[in-house]
Amino acid sequence: MFDLIVIGAGPGGYVAAIRAAQLGLKVACVEGRGSLGGTCLNVGCIPSKALLTSSGKYAELSHLAAHGVVVEGASLDLGAMMARKDKVVGDLTKGIAFLFKKNGVELIEGWATIPAAGQVKVGDTIHQTKNILIATGSEPTPLPGVEIDEADVLSSTGALALDAVPEQLVVIGAGVIGLELGQVWARLGAKVTVIEYLDRILPGIDGEIAKLAQRALSKRGLKFQLGRAVKAVEAGGNSLSLTVERVGKDTVDTIEADKVLVAIGRRPVTRGLGLEALGVAVNERGFIAVDNSFQSSVPGIYAIGDCVPGPMLAHKAEEDGVACVEGLAGLKGHVDYDKVPGVVYTDPEVASVGATEEALKEAGIDYISGKFAFMANSRARSTGETDGAVKVLASPDGVLLGAHICGAHGGDLIAELVLAMAKGATLTDVAASCHAHPSMAEAVKEACLDALGRAIHA
């Protein structure tokens, strides 16, 4: 009899399993994929970051002349780039197997179903357990009229494994996946057009920062068609033909592409577990409804991560998992969802935490704001990474409510502001902390000073 069986070994599930084992629970984790780490490690965050880094190095070569570095005869070995990505993934997934052994988590390989509360079935074996934690993650949302074959019409999985650089890549959806993978292939030589339904990119990100990101990404070769909905993708001869409608108008355009990436969001994976028969409540979009302790409508069955409502982010799933099992072990687990950072790993990076300006306006909350452009930051000037800005939002008495960055290393810079917000820090707290010179982090300090009406370098 286990204390806990976790279904799914993605970042939510494997972290929960390890933490539960650390707390003395007898734990098993079931995974059917054949390798650990879930979408994030196998076909998501990690391989995309490997390719973003590799393609970034290739793209950098064309800018080195400005630094006085002349590179001749550079060429692309896509096979080697992909092999490196696969090795990064392989090493990390093996690392989880090691962590399971070290912490005494039993790995059960196969696809799980839940015949009853307290039972997890894998193959022909029914395992008894006091608690079940569903951490089955998410999968790409399909687009009606468009069939993903992972050869020409791709999801993120296919777009991480192309064996040649497409000439024309059309990306449907200017969200996180579309922009990250769009930029990978643009850097490697593809002509990339991103088609987005809304009249802006990166919904959910502060509008002003999203505009800066769009401008910077356009400068780096991505073409955007906003306010457009893809209605159909058809194969024709050597290329694909997309039927694209202008939202709110009767106009229909046709666009040709040799590859199409569908990146219009992800949906929870909750089918096939037997939840309906068990009476586990799911909402209209398929997310499992849970209470504050992550328990579903059926006692003893818990759920975390992408398959419950909330941002679909690996680190949020990890936080969910730890809080959930700490609760099971009698501790007080807690996640502060208002302070979960999000990072888009494009160049420039886009990073955010807390409220956007639009959300504050909509909620009628009084705020002050400050901004500092990297153009005025001496470190950014010396490295040549001057695109973007740091923006902070705070209550009139200076308590930070949100922070948004478009710029190089934004994903690292945001950590200071996450900590500041977690500790209820004010603009003055951040501005009064000494920031090394010259550093990109000085832009964070200056944005806070700007909100206080006393920026030095702006």
Ligand code: NAI
């Ligand atoms: P997303 O929700 O970020 O963006 C999807 C975009 O597609 C939206 O802008 C939406 O308006 C647009 N769209 C929807 N239907 C459309 C249509 N018919 N035609 C044109 N545009 C359409 O979804 P995405 O990029 O697929 O990412 C899925 C999830 O994975 C997100 O929740 C994201 O947070 C997560 N993720 C996070 C990463 C990170 O943290 N760096 C990296 C990759 C994914």
